[in-house]
Amino acid sequence: MSIQTSDDLFIPASGSSPEVDFRFGAHTLSLKGESYPENAAAFYGDIIARTRAYLAGPPDHDVTVDVALTYFNSSSTKMLFNLFAALNDAAEAGTRVVLNWYHDVDDDTILEFGAELHDEFAALEFRDVAVGG
Amino acid sequence: MNYAEYRDFSASVAQRHIVFYYFGYFSQHVVSAMADAVRLKLEHAETAASTRRKIFSSFVEMAQNITHYSVDSLTPIALRDNQLRQGSVCIGIEDDRYYLMSANPVAAESVEALREKLEPLRTMTLDDIKRAYRETLRTEQPEGSKGAGLGFLTVARDASAPLEFEFEPAQGTDTVIFYVKATI
Numbered sequence: 001m002s003i004q005t006s007d008d009l010f011i012p013a014s015g016s017s018p019e020v021d022f023r024f025g026a027h028t029l030s031l032k033g034e035s036y037p038e039n040a041a042a043f044y045g046d047i048i049a050r051t052r053a054y055l056a057g058p059p060d061h062d063v064t065v066d067v068a069l070t071y072f073n074s075s076s077t078k079m080l081f082n083l084f085a086a087l088n089d090a091a092e093a094g095t096r097v098v099l100n101w102y103h104d105v106d107d108d109t110i111l112e113f114g115a116e117l118h119d120e121f122a123a124l125e126f127r128d129v130a131v132g133g
Numbered sequence: 134m135n136y137a138e139y140r141d142f143s144a145s146v147a148q149r150h151i152v153f154y155y156f157g158y159f160s161q162h163v164v165s166a167m168a169d170a171v172r173l174k175l176e177h178a179e180t181a182a183s184t185r186r187k188i189f190s191s192f193v194e195m196a197q198n199i200t201h202y203s204v205d206s207l208t209p210i211a212l213r214d215n216q217l218r219q220g221s222v223c224i225g226i227e228d229d230r231y232y233l234m235s236a237n238p239v240a241a242e243s244v245e246a247l248r249e250k251l252e253p254l255r256t257m258t259l260d261d262i263k264r265a266y267r268e269t270l271r272t273e274q275p276e277g278s279k280g281a282g283l284g285f286l287t288v289a290r291d292a293s294a295p296l297e298f299e300f301e302p303a304q305g306t307d308t309v310i311f312y313v314k315a316t317i
Contacts, residue, residue, distance in 0.1 A: 015162075015165040015166075015169070016161060016164070016165040016168070036164075036165075036168075036193050036197065037161070038161035038197070038200065038214060038215075038216065039213055039214050039279070041274070041279075042213070042214070071186070071189065071190065071193075073190070073193050073194060073197065073287075074194060074283035074284045074286070074287040075197075075279070075283070075284075077270065077283060077287075078270060078274070078283060081270055081271075104182075106182060106183060107182075107183075107186065108183065109186065109190070109290075109291075112263075116267065116270070120271075
């Protein structure tokens, strides 16, 4: 059962931006779809700020992050890296953060970026989830 | 143009194996719609999934470069959202490989910076490119960049041959046409 709070962050998918379903009340954060907005810094800036504010709370819950992005452009890549840095900071400070990294089984680019995240953000509990095939 | 000329024009496009071509204003909506069109076309052509992904990625990077940096702009140059800028982009097949080309005017002052960015990529191996990509991912956003400084590296990573580029003075203006070609 998920607990909805007015502080949750939901942004529906558009043609070029992903669905953002960050249920801070339930400690589940989900990104799904494709990401190539015109201004990735603006799009992710707010999301990262809200996430940092949420993570500043007491580390009394596990956080589950589901990322199922089928495509992200270069500027989104940079912002995703910053988002995972924020999550990694929280993990280092004692919050258990599980990152489920969904990607098409033969999508090498997304697989490699996942491996990159796994290397860089060692405090995150990284789970590679290959889909399809 | 009469119907016969239009038929000739269409036949010459087919003969040149042009998969997609657009000349006009680039906005985020236009890029997103074109990306859908490109995807449909590639799926229909039964292109391998990994090739499709590389073409799609390079297409979006090149098209968004025009949205962000073409100096032929209907919207104020400093504007960061809802930009409308002119250029062209093309996808074709040559020697059984897909290639992408784009063209847009840039300020004459930008030429050297672009050259310094692109020239080194031409001699880098795929491993070099991936290393540079990982390093750039960890650095602060470069000044004047609307992306992450990762755009050309992303295209170079997906290309099977060195990126090609050219600058050509645009007649009667102080701008230069910037051409890029990526072979996937």
